[in-house]
Amino acid sequence: MSIINRKKQHIEICLKEEIEEKSYFDDIVLIYNALPDINFDEIDTKVEFLGKELNLPLIISSITGGTEEAKEINKVLAKVAENKKIGFAVGSQRAMIENKELIETFFVRDVAPSTLVLGNIGIPNLNELSSEEIKNALKEIGADGLFIHLNPAQEIAQKEGDVNFKNSAELLKKLVSELDFPIIAKEVGQGISKEVGETLKNCGIKIIDVAGVGGTNWIKVETFRGGSIPDSLLNFGIPTTCSLLELKNIGVDLISSGGIRNGLDIAKSIAVGAKICGIALPFLKAYENGGEKGIIDYIDKIENELKTVMFLVGAKNIKELRNKKYILKGFTREWNEQI
Ligand SMILES: Cc1cc2nc3c(=O)[nH]c(=O)nc-3n(C[C@H](O)[C@H](O)[C@H](O)COP(=O)(O)O)c2cc1C
Incomplete structure (x- = not known):
């Protein structure tokens, strides 16, 4: 099957089927501050990321x-x-590297001239793509940096999946040394462990997006496309909350994603150690159900909820939110005790 047909099916399945896992964010409790020294109207949610103000x-x-x-x-x-x-990230650019006519389906600088735009490529593609080709693909869409996805669980469940991950770290190290763009390593929904985080760091990666278990489950998406994996492994992976705890002390910047659905999940992620958060499926659903207005409404709701949580924990800006205490319970607590 062509990449194009696969992409179409991914969107169809993600919109129609039950492919989301329950997140573990209930395991993180932020502590209420009954005496916040804050005027709600002055709460500042701005951050700087990769040189851009968000x-x-x-x-x-x-x-x-x-x-x-x-x-x-x-x-x-x-x-x-x-x-x-x-910020905004495009999907895997492999298709546009293979067929230049598809560049326009990834190009958004006409509508997004100044905000953070990130490219995307899969680690299995490093076997066939040169650093030069990847650099050109980023330049062609005016990207500020690259997401490189690590997705062995998705590939093993995919019927036409690429399951040769041999030498991936070496290929990544080479790419980091040859590409003059910031590179963020991400999963796609199965999470990243401390050991893998350290390997990524040794390859020169400075930012990791955990993309853990708790949201879109790509093992399930691929089984809906006719792929297979033993039933016992349908939920395999590291919850987003646990992946953040695995990586928080290894000395890289973290993006929290995989099941982030609202402002409270974002606030919890920041308190645990993330610099920023990522959301995929709810934005696709907001687009499908409400178009541009649906997406705007969803972001407004997130913003209001984040500001409200910040007020309730006594954080007037994101820097203060980063230093707020939290309580862990349940599975995430058990996990944290054994790291
Ligand atoms: C329809 C769809 C297509 C996706 N395609 C890509 C992709 O091409 N590259 C990638 O790195 N991640 C891809 N993802 C994964 C997301 O970037 C994200 O890591 C994952 O869905 C978990 O976040 P969520 O629970 O908010 O959806 C895709 C997600 C969706 C819903």
Whole structure:
């Protein structure tokens, strides 16, 4: 099956089927402050990330590219990202590297001239793509940096999956040394462990997006496409909350994603150690159900909820939120005790 048809099916399945896992964010409790020295109207949610100022610590995670429908989705999401001053990432650019006619389905700089825009490529593609080709793909869309996705669980469940991950770290190290763009390593929904984080750091990676278990489950998406994996492994992976705790002390910047659904999840992620957060599926659903307005409303809701939580924990800006105490319970607490 062509990449293009696969991309179409991914969107269809993500919108129609039950492919989301329950998140573990209930395991993190922020502590109420009954005497906040704060005027709600002065709460500041701005952050700087990769040299760009964002109004919220939020990026629209990599979703798509390559088809007419993908072009429209990317344009609308990126336009709102620009107006709301949040980040935006395109889906895997492999298709546009193979077929230059598809560049326009990834290009959003016409509607998002100034905000943070990130490219995307998969680690299995490093076997066949040169650093030069990847650099050109980033330049062609005017990206500020690159997400490189690590997705062995998705590939093993995919019927046409690429399951040769041999030498991946060496290939990544080479890419980091040859590419003069910031590179962020991400999963796609199964999380990243401390050991893998340290290997990534040794490859020169300075930012990791945990993309853990708790939101879109790509093992399940691929089984809906006819792939297979033993039933016992349908939920395999590291919850987002646990992955953040695994990586928080290894000396890299963290993005929290995988099941982030609201402002409270964002506040908890920041308190645990993330610099910013990423959301994918809810943005696709907001686009499908409400178009541009649906996406704007969703971001407004997130912003209001984040500000409200910040008021209730006594944090007037994101820096203060980072230092707020939290309580761990349940599975995430058990995990944390054994790291
Ligand atoms: C329809 C769809 C397509 C996606 N395509 C990509 C992709 O091309 N590259 C990538 O790194 N991640 C891709 N992702 C994964 C997301 O970037 C994200 O890591 C994952 O969905 C978990 O976040 P969520 O729970 O907020 O959806 C895709 C997600 C969706 C919903």
